[in-house]
Amino acid sequence: MLEVTDLRTYFHTRAGIVRAVDGVSFSVEKGQTIGIVGESGCGKSVTCYSLLGLIPTPPGRIEGGRAMLGEEDLLSASEATMRKIRGKRISMIFQDPMTSLNPYLRISTQLIEPLLIHERMEKKTALHRAIEALEEVGIPDASERIRSYPHEFSGGMRQRVMIAMALITKPEILIADEPTTALDVTVQKQILDLIKTRQQTLGTAVIFITHDLAVVSNVCDHVYVMYAGKVVESAPTTDLFSAPEHPYTRALQRSIPAIQEKGEPLYTIEGLPPDLTKPMDGCHFAPRCEFATEECQTVAPTLQSAGEHHETSCTRRQRGEIDLIH
Amino acid sequence: MTDPVINPSGKLLLRPEDIEQGTSLWKDAWHRLRKNRMAVASLIILILITVLSIFGPMVMPYEYQDQNQGLGATPPLQAGAHLFGTDELGRDLLTRTLHGGRVSLGVGLIATLTALIIGVTYGAVSGYLGGRTDVVMMRIVDILYAIPFTIFVIVLMSVFDRDIKLLFLAIGAVEWLTMARIVRAQVLSLSKQEFVEAALSLGLHRVTIIFRYLIPNVLGPVIVYTTLTIPAVMLFESILSFLGLGVQAPMSSWGSLIKDGSEKMDVYPWLLLFPAMFFSATLFCLNFLGDGLRDALDPKSSKD
Amino acid sequence: MFKFVFYRLLQAIPVLLILSIITFVLCRVAPGNAFLDERAVPPSVMKKIEEANGLDKPLPVQYFVTMSSLLAGDLPAIKNLGRTVNELIAETFPYSFELGLIALVIALLLGIPLGVFAAVRRNTLADYGSMSVAMFGICLPTFVLGPMLVLVFAVGFGWFNPLGWEEPSDRVLPCLTLGTYYAAYIARLTRGGMLEVLNQDFVRTARAKGVPPVTLIVRHTLKGGLLPVVSYLGPAFARIISGSFVIETIFFIPGLGRFFVTSAFNRDYNMIMGTVLFYATLLVILNLVVDVIQVLLNPRLKFQ
Numbered sequence: 001m002l003e004v005t006d007l008r009t010y011f012h013t014r015a016g017i018v019r020a021v022d023g024v025s026f027s028v029e030k031g032q033t034i035g036i037v038g039e040s041g042c043g044k045s046v047t048c049y050s051l052l053g054l055i056p057t058p059p060g061r062i063e064g065g066r067a068m069l070g071e072e073d074l075l076s077a078s079e080a081t082m083r084k085i086r087g088k089r090i091s092m093i094f095q096d097p098m099t100s101l102n103p104y105l106r107i108s109t110q111l112i113e114p115l116l117i118h119e120r121m122e123k124k125t126a127l128h129r130a131i132e133a134l135e136e137v138g139i140p141d142a143s144e145r146i147r148s149y150p151h152e153f154s155g156g157m158r159q160r161v162m163i164a165m166a167l168i169t170k171p172e173i174l175i176a177d178e179p180t181t182a183l184d185v186t187v188q189k190q191i192l193d194l195i196k197t198r199q200q201t202l203g204t205a206v207i208f209i210t211h212d213l214a215v216v217s218n219v220c221d222h223v224y225v226m227y228a229g230k231v232v233e234s235a236p237t238t239d240l241f242s243a244p245e246h247p248y249t250r251a252l253q254r255s256i257p258a259i260q261e262k263g264e265p266l267y268t269i270e271g272l273p274p275d276l277t278k279p280m281d282g283c284h285f286a287p288r289c290e291f292a293t294e295e296c297q298t299v300a301p302t303l304q305s306a307g308e309h310h311e312t313s314c315t316r317r318q319r320g321e322i323d324l325i326h
Numbered sequence: 327m328t329d330p331v332i333n334p335s336g337k338l339l340l341r342p343e344d345i346e347q348g349t350s351l352w353k354d355a356w357h358r359l360r361k362n363r364m365a366v367a368s369l370i371i372l373i374l375i376t377v378l379s380i381f382g383p384m385v386m387p388y389e390y391q392d393q394n395q396g397l398g399a400t401p402p403l404q405a406g407a408h409l410f411g412t413d414e415l416g417r418d419l420l421t422r423t424l425h426g427g428r429v430s431l432g433v434g435l436i437a438t439l440t441a442l443i444i445g446v447t448y449g450a451v452s453g454y455l456g457g458r459t460d461v462v463m464m465r466i467v468d469i470l471y472a473i474p475f476t477i478f479v480i481v482l483m484s485v486f487d488r489d490i491k492l493l494f495l496a497i498g499a500v501e502w503l504t505m506a507r508i509v510r511a512q513v514l515s516l517s518k519q520e521f522v523e524a525a526l527s528l529g530l531h532r533v534t535i536i537f538r539y540l541i542p543n544v545l546g547p548v549i550v551y552t553t554l555t556i557p558a559v560m561l562f563e564s565i566l567s568f569l570g571l572g573v574q575a576p577m578s579s580w581g582s583l584i585k586d587g588s589e590k591m592d593v594y595p596w597l598l599l600f601p602a603m604f605f606s607a608t609l610f611c612l613n614f615l616g617d618g619l620r621d622a623l624d625p626k627s628s629k630d
Numbered sequence: 631m632f633k634f635v636f637y638r639l640l641q642a643i644p645v646l647l648i649l650s651i652i653t654f655v656l657c658r659v660a661p662g663n664a665f666l667d668e669r670a671v672p673p674s675v676m677k678k679i680e681e682a683n684g685l686d687k688p689l690p691v692q693y694f695v696t697m698s699s700l701l702a703g704d705l706p707a708i709k710n711l712g713r714t715v716n717e718l719i720a721e722t723f724p725y726s727f728e729l730g731l732i733a734l735v736i737a738l739l740l741g742i743p744l745g746v747f748a749a750v751r752r753n754t755l756a757d758y759g760s761m762s763v764a765m766f767g768i769c770l771p772t773f774v775l776g777p778m779l780v781l782v783f784a785v786g787f788g789w790f791n792p793l794g795w796e797e798p799s800d801r802v803l804p805c806l807t808l809g810t811y812y813a814a815y816i817a818r819l820t821r822g823g824m825l826e827v828l829n830q831d832f833v834r835t836a837r838a839k840g841v842p843p844v845t846l847i848v849r850h851t852l853k854g855g856l857l858p859v860v861s862y863l864g865p866a867f868a869r870i871i872s873g874s875f876v877i878e879t880i881f882f883i884p885g886l887g888r889f890f891v892t893s894a895f896n897r898d899y900n901m902i903m904g905t906v907l908f909y910a911t912l913l914v915i916l917n918l919v920v921d922v923i924q925v926l927l928n929p930r931l932k933f934q
Contacts, residue, residue, distance in 0.1 A: 054837055087840035099831035103930060104853040114839050149929040165839070469645050471864075474909045476872035477890070478653075481902055484894035485656055561771055565876055568773045569891050581773075588777035588880070592785055602774045609769040 001205060002028045002051075002173055007065035007075070009043075009050045012058060016277035020046040022229035023065075025303075028173060033199065033206040035220035035237070037213060037252070041273055043229040044209045048175045050075070052090060053082040069172075088118040091166035095178040097158035101150035107134075107161055108146040114169045133164040137194060156187035163194060170202050177209045192219055213256055217241060222309070225249050228274050228284035231303060235310040243325055245312035248285045250324045283315070291322045352542075358622040365618025368611035375608055379427030388418040410600045413586065422578045423601050429579040430605070433494060434560040440498025441559075442552055445505025450544075452506070453513030464510065467503055475500040476562070483571040490573055493566065497559050508551055512544045546623040553616035557609045564605065580605040631925075635918060642914040646907060653906050654693050657899040700904055708898045715904035718889065723908075725795060725885035729877060730870045732805040737812030737866075742859065744813070745820025746847060749855070752825060761821065767814025772873055776807040776880040793882040804881045808873050812866055816859055824855035853927055860924050867916040871909060 009021040021043040028034050036044045049055050051067050051074050067074040069089065072081065086092075091114075094100040102110055111133065112126035121129070127146075134142035137160040150158055159179060166174055176195060180188040196219055199206050208220055216223050216237060223240050225233040225248065233246040244250045254267040271288040274280060283289070286296040293316065301313040316322050359365055383389075410419035452463040479496045486492055516522060516539070525535050564581025566572040573579045580601050587598030677686075687695075699705040703716040710718060744764065748757045780803060784792035794800050827833065828851055836850045871887070878888035886905065893901035925931045 052838055054834060083840045083842060085840070086838055092835075092838040094831060094835060096831060100835045102832040102836065102850055104928065105850070106929075109849075113836075113841060117840055117842070117845075151930050162835075469641075474868055474871065474906070474913050476868070476875075477906055477909050480875075480891065480894050481653060481656060481906065484897065557769075564771060564773070565872065568876055569879065570895070571891075584771070584773055588773060591777050591781055595781075598774075598777060605771065606769055606774060609771070610765070613765060613769055 001030050002067065002069050004047075004051070004067045005065055007047060007050060007067060008063040009046050009055060009060060010063050011060050013277075018276045019229050019279075020060075020276060021050060024224075024226070024229075024231050025065075026224050026231065026234065028205045028207060030172070031199070031203045031205055032222065033208060033220050035208040035210060035216040035223040036226055037210060037216055037223055038226035039211060039273060042226045044226050045177055047226075048092070048177060048207060048209055051175070052086055052092060053077075053079065054086075084118070087114045087166075087171070088169050089171055090173045090175060091169065091171040092175040092177065093159070093162045093166045093179050096182045097155050097162055098182070100162060101158055103150055105149075106146075107148055107150065107153075111146065111161070111165050111168065114165065118169050130164075130168065133168045134161070136198065137161070137164040139164075155183055156191065159183060159187075159191050160194065163191075163198065167198055167202060167204065171204060173205045173207065174199070175207045175209070178211070179208075180215060181210070181212070188215075195219070213252055225252070229276060230284060230313065232285065232313045233311065234303070235307075239307065239310055243307075245306040245310060245317050245324065246285075246314045247289050247291050247317075247322075247324060251288075283313070291316055355546075355619075355622040359618055362618040362621065364614045365622075368614040368618070371607060372611045372615065375427060375604065375611075376431060379424050379431055382424035383421055383428065386418065386421045386424070388421045411594075411596050413597055414590070414594070417576075419597065419600055422583060423580075423604055426578040426580045426583050426601060427604060427608075429490075429573055429577065430560050430563060430581065431608070433490075433497065433563040433579070434556040436494045437497035437501065437559045437563075438552055438555045440495060441501035441505055441555060442548070444499070445502035446509050446544075446548060448502065449506035449509030449511075450513055453510040456514065460510070460514070464507075467506055470503055476565075479562075479566070480569070480571055483566060490577075493563065493572065497562055500562075501555055501559060505548070505551060505555070508547050509544055512547060513540065516540055516543050550616055550620045550623060553612060553619055557612040557616075560605075560609065560612075580608075631922065635922070638918050638921070639914075642911075645914070646910055649910050650697060650903065650907055651693065653903055654696065655689070657897075657902060658689060658692070696900065696903060700900075700907070705900050705904060707893075707901050709893070709896050709901070710898075715900050718901065719886060719904060719908055722884060722886040722889045725883055726871075726874050726878065726887050728801070729804055729808065729874055729883060729885060730867075732801060733808035733870060733873075734812065734866070736805055736809035737816055738859075740809070740813035741816025742820050742856070744817040745822075745859075746824055746852070746855070748817070748821045749824035749828060750847065752821075757821075761818065764814040764817040767810045768818070770810070772807050772811060773876050773880060775810060776803070776877065779803050779807055780880075793880075795881070795883045795885075800881075804877050804883060807880070808870065808877045811873070812870070815866075816862070819858045819862055820855060823858040824851060827851040827854040830854075857924065857928060860920060860927060863923075864917045864920045867920075868913055871912070 004027065005025045007021055007024045008019070011018040011020055024043070024047055026034065026036070036047065038044045046055065046060075050062055053074070055062065062075050065075060069085065072085070074082070074085065077085070101107075108127060108130060111130040112121075112123065115121040115126040115129060116123065119126075131142045131146055134146055139145060139157060139160055145153075150161070153161065162179075174195075179195065180191050183191060192215065195206065198204070206219075208215065210216060220237050223233075223235060223237050224231050225240075225246065227248050233240070233244065233249045235245065240249065241253070244253060248269075251267070251269045255269060257266055269288055274284055274287065282295075282297040282299055283292070283301045286292040289296065291314075296315065299315065301315045303311045303313045304318050306312045306318065312318065314322075317324065410423060412418055413422070448463065448467075452460045479493075479500065482496050483489075483493065522535060522539060525539060560580075563572055563579060564584065567579045567581030568585040570585075572581055583601035584598060584605060587594075587596075587601055591598040696705065700715060703714060705715045707713050707715050707718055741764075744760050748760045751757045780792045783803060784790045789799075790803050791797070791800055795804075833846065833850060836846050841850065874885060874887040875891050877883065878885045879891065882888075886908075890901075890905045890909075893905065
């Protein structure tokens with residue numbers, strides 16, 4: 001349904017060109033949930049903002065690639081076309097529910113806005129629909145509370161409002177940009193469950209952006225692991241966890257603090273992600289990789305099949321030189 | 327007369343992360359300021375006008391009150407060394423303009439200094455003590471804000487026969503309110519910042535903290551606001567002079583010269599032109615410099 | 631809200647009381663007095679004049695007498711025989727009110743769109759251009775701008791009368807002169823406020839919903855972006871009042887401002903008392919209106 005090929009988004013800053021997203025490809029099917037995982041700054045959010053045309057330009061610029069939503073290429077579509085797609089065919093929810101709702105407007109005004117814009121609905125009908133939507137995301141006294149302002153809601157409640165607002169037009173795709181990161185642990189689970197049930201009811205596809213592998217394992221069908229602007233591994237969720245095919249993925253998994261391994265020091269990935277203003281010849285992860293060779297530093301890797309629906313960009317793994325499971 | 331130029335609400339202009347290293351902040355700021363061509367040009371012009379105003383009248387062949395009866399209302403460059411021409415009484419306009427600059431700039435500086443001293447002290451005390459004292463002190467400022475000070479100063483000046491020393495004090499006493507608010511807000515929010523606690527927990531002495539963290543942080547906004555207060559004060563002085571309540575003839579200030587000039591502008595336009603040029607240029611430069619300083623001292627607030 | 635308004639008005643009473651006492655004392659301790667045009671009067675005559683005007687009584691009694699007759703509306707103006715202070719204020723204030731109101735409307739209608747435009751087009755030539763124009767408006771004092779406009783449009787083109795307040799077209803130049811500064815200032819404030827709001831996350835949310843640009847600005851950002859402008863309106867009212875003194879002098883408008891300055895000059899103490907209190911009350915009310923608007927615009931604020 002959505003097919004992204006070779007997306008490249010660069011930021012032209014004074015320090016140089018930042019290749020935030022450098023040749024990313026992925027696809028989403030109807031009703032499917034995919035995850036895009038990576039450390040902060042790996043380009044996962046920029047990827048999704050690029051799809052919606054929300055990159056601040058300048059300094060950002062989409063340098064190439066295609067993103068086909070049905071017949072429409074999102075990357076080359078006009079602003080007017082994009083406005084019709086945003087909030088109607090593709091919706092988005094954000095990390096911080098405290099700041100992503102407009103503090104000056106009532107919840108009702110913000111909720112009915114997509115309906116007024118995209119469905120040309122009567123205000124009264126829209127309001128009815130909005131109250132229903134609030135009830136669907138589990139907000140009690142919806143017909144009363146819809147008149148509140150965002151600051152009168154808790155963080156979890158606001159994220160529920162965001163979800164209601166994003167799904168009110170029954171979009172084909174929902175992009176969730178770290179939707180649980182800013183929330184309490186107890187609330188995180190509720191929000192994830194909510195997104196899952198709403199998705200099942202509406203048949204919406206979801207693109208989950210997160211740095212949290214635990215979230216991925218809970219909700220996603222397929223996962224793309226990003227590192228320094230590139231996808232390094234793509235796999236069905238179960239395969240990714242049982243048989244990672246890229247050293248970075250394995251390192252990520254090992255750095256999840258697990259309860260049973262008490263006493264053992266927490267695993268950390270040595271070093272920092274590379275400076276994206278400096279072009280690199282070889283594998284971007286090579287400087288931090290425990291398996292890296294001379295060749296990894298100089299020859300650029302490509303994504304290649306490593307099983308059914310499974311791809312890795314690790315050259316050594318592709319040749320079977322290293323074992324990542326044991 | 328108080329401009330909420332920076333922040334009536336008292337929002338932080340500098341954040342702790344900006345002053346991780348006190349010295350590099352100032353170096354950075356100076357570096358950024360130097361890159362701002364408008365601000366640098368303004369600074370140069372300001373220095374030029376100030377130097378001219380201070381030393382100009384000393385080297386001029388005329389005194390500001392000297393009347394040359396034979397040369398009343400001479401246009402510029404027509405007679406003798408009267409570069410800017412003369413007024414109706416034959417007084418040299420260049421000398422009078424420069425002398426007016428002394429008065430106007432002097433009022434600006436002294437009144438701003440008065441405001442600075444009162445405002446910083448008051449604001450710092452209020453913010454530092456906090457609690458109930460702070461509430462009462464700020465309530466007083468709120469009340470004083472409600473008083474129409476321009477009107478008050480006009481009454482003061484007319485009642486006390488246009489005493490120029492009084493003028494300095496009166497304006498200064500008016501302008502300190504906003505300064506007090508800014509300083510207080512800074513001190514208050516800074517003392518609550520984690521990095522102050524962190525410094526305390528590291529065993530730094532309170533005095534050290536005040537000098538190394540609080541003062542550099544407060545100084546930025548204060549410098550910016552001071553730069554922007556000077557033109558406001560000068561404008562105020564000139565309004566009073568324009569209304570005939572400022573300096574008295576034969577003394578001149580830019581305000582009084584502009585007033586005289588505007589009355590005769592259809593016949594002797596140069597009498598308005600030259601003082602107005604000097605005055606506007608000075609205001610322009612001070613405002614540009616203030617803007618530049620704000621951008622330099624607070625990179626985050628600058629136009630990004 | 632009514633409680634809020636009530637308490638604020640209640641708070642204003644002591645402020646006005648203190649202000650009236652200060653003004654009164656200032657007028658009485660000042661050298662010279664209003665009833666004498668020339669100082670050299672025999673003491674016996676002086677005494678008679680003082681007795682006739684109640685000046686021989688103790689100060690508190692004088693204050694009480696003055697205040698009660700001011701409130702009753704029958705305080706006589708000293709220099710305008712046979713007229714009361716209240717009458718004169720009622721007669722002249724409408725001119726000042728009209729002048730100030732039109733100027734403010736001009737300022738808002740010019741300033742807000744300019745500021746929004748500059749913010750939306752930030753860091754483009756259009757932004758720098760409009761902000762330079764605004765800077766010019768801020769730096770050009772009214773008493774320079776006014777005469778210049780008169781010179782060009784009244785004397786030069788002959789489109790308007792150079793002074794007076796008779797025909798509707800007489801409003802153009804004075805109101806434009808007074809409004810320019812505020813338009814410029816409001817443009818800068820609007821730009822700053824809008825930039826701050828435009829950088830907020832919720833703007834991104836709105837864009838992600840497909841909100842068209844005009845709706846985005848008007849519905850989502852204008853409310854927050856205009857908060858600095860609204861809080862500036864308080865000081866702006868005060869400044870427009872003092873600005874009207876200058877404008878009314880330049881254009882010979884028979885408003886309260888010019889009248890007040892003349893009274894201050896002539897030391898018409900009764901008139902001074904009346905006008906100061908009138909202006910102070912006006913400001914209290916206008917500031918209250920501003921505060922109410924502020925709370926109405928920002929749902930996170932509460933009346934307290």
